[in-house]
Amino acid sequence: MIAEEILPDELLDRIRSRAADYDRNNSFFHEDLQELAAAGYLKVFVPEPDGGLGLGLEAAAALQRRLATAGPATALAVNMHLVWTGVAHVLAARGDHSLDFVLQEAAKGEIFAFGISEAGNDSMLFDSETTAEPRDDGAYSFTGRKIFTSMSPAWTRLGIFGKDRDAREGSGELVFGFIERDTPGHETLSDWDTVGMRASQSNTTLLHGAVVPPERIFRKLPVGPHQDPLIFAIFACFETLLAAVYTGIGERAFTLAVEAALRRTSAKYGGRSFAQDPDIRWKIADAAMAMDAIETHLSSVARDVDAQADHGAQWFPKFVGLKVRATENARTMVDLAIRVSGGSSYFRGSELERLYRDVLAGIFHPSNDESAHTTVANAWLGPLES
Structure with a gap:
């Protein structure tokens, strides 16, 4: 089952069409949530025999990435429901059934x-x-x-x-x-x-x-750091699905940048599009390579969780590293798209203006930049000496 089947273009178009009003009115995405629930989206991790989609973390990340291209705030909020159901799924796959009731209740329409x-x-x-x-x-x-x-x-x-x-x-x-x-x-x-x-x-x-x-x-x-499977499952689902949302934002910004480069014309180049400007071409190429890298990184980490790969003490550095890289990459993509698109993106109501504000939230989600670097440094160098 592919993301386009679960989130068809028509549904994404409706979600995208509502995003600006939700933002302007500071209102909750009730209509989006109703449509997503009707599509079975909130049952991504629920087993198929119980009426769910029976998917794993890699597939869920791909879905969240796609949803975020249309409604970043919708995707970010839905993440919280998917984190808990994902935690239940990850634990159950490892023989821990303490949260099976979460999947059972999600199958009945409860929202976490x-x-x-x-x-x-x-x-x-x-x-x-x-x-x-x-x-x-x-x-x-x-x-x-x-x-x-x-x-x-x-x-x-x-x-x-x-x-x-x-x-x-x-x-x-x-x-x-x-x-x-x-x-x-x-x-x-x-x-x-x-x-x-x-x-x-x-x-x-x-x-x-x-x-x-x-x-x-x-x-x-x-109290204090420990290796309980619950902590692993929360970090795995929270950081990976969060990275997926911001990767989707970056993907949408990149799409808008390409469209702007092809649409805008330059007197300097005889009325031809900005796509003929060597500087713009360099920026687009650089962004495309960055998107390829983060998309591969995201899929790799999520796939390893599904496969129960043994990364030992490197698991947590992988999770926080993915989160930081994805959120920072998304900010870079939005910034580039604004530079390529020109002054029109500075006006209230443009999609890029909204993405510029939405993407800033990435720096506040745990793990933050400082915490992530501490985690990675400790994994490779050991803790600081007292």
Whole structure:
């Protein structure tokens, strides 16, 4: 099954036609989500016998890359649903069925979102500022503030984590679980008024003692770095699918650059197109080679996850390296497209103007540039000496 069959041109055209209004109005992509759900897109990782597409990470990355060429903010938000279902898929393929219920519920139409990020928490998955308080019945109540909760208007299941500070003889324990939309004790703020990626509506979520029952608590981990399969699966899906979205943005920008070079004419070259300008030709050629490289890189990493390749300690450097390379490459592509397209792209409402704002979000997603370089340096050189 190829990406064009699941996301036909007609569907992409409709998504692209709505993107500008979503951005202008700072509104959620309800129509896109309805059409994607109807196409079975939210069941990419759900096994075929359960009514899903039964695909792996490489195929999902190709789909997200294609979707992002039409609606970057739509693709970025849908990523969060695909991350959780992808994590369940990656774990199940390795014999860990602790999140099978995620795939079962996705098959029934539930929509998952990612309530993990916290302001100032550089440790990401290895520590939390949210309090997870154990209850006598095995449930936990969560109190804290989660930022960048994409899909805020639409999720029916929110994956969260927090820290039980008294567990493990006072060293603390990280507790992961899911709340449902009708669970008391959570609040969504209307604070998503950003430069770009506006349709994602990644609002802040406040947890006011939201209770996760024991059957929805799916992991308890020590504070600090560790090699639990859940952490591997989250990094694998989050970073790879994120890289796919930004690769799609870069691909669209490159397409617009080529179209502009062929469309614009130059008096310097006797009214011929800018495609005859040696400097423009160099820029386009350079960009084409960069796109070939990142597309191959993305497919390679995703394919290795599907094949359960053994990269050992190099897995995490591969994931963060892919994310940084993809987001930076996308920024380069958008910048080049604007230079080739000329001053018209500087006006509000042009697609490139919107891509210019959307692509900036790439620098804020984990792992950021500094964290990624630390991870890669540690893998090759060992940690800094104290």
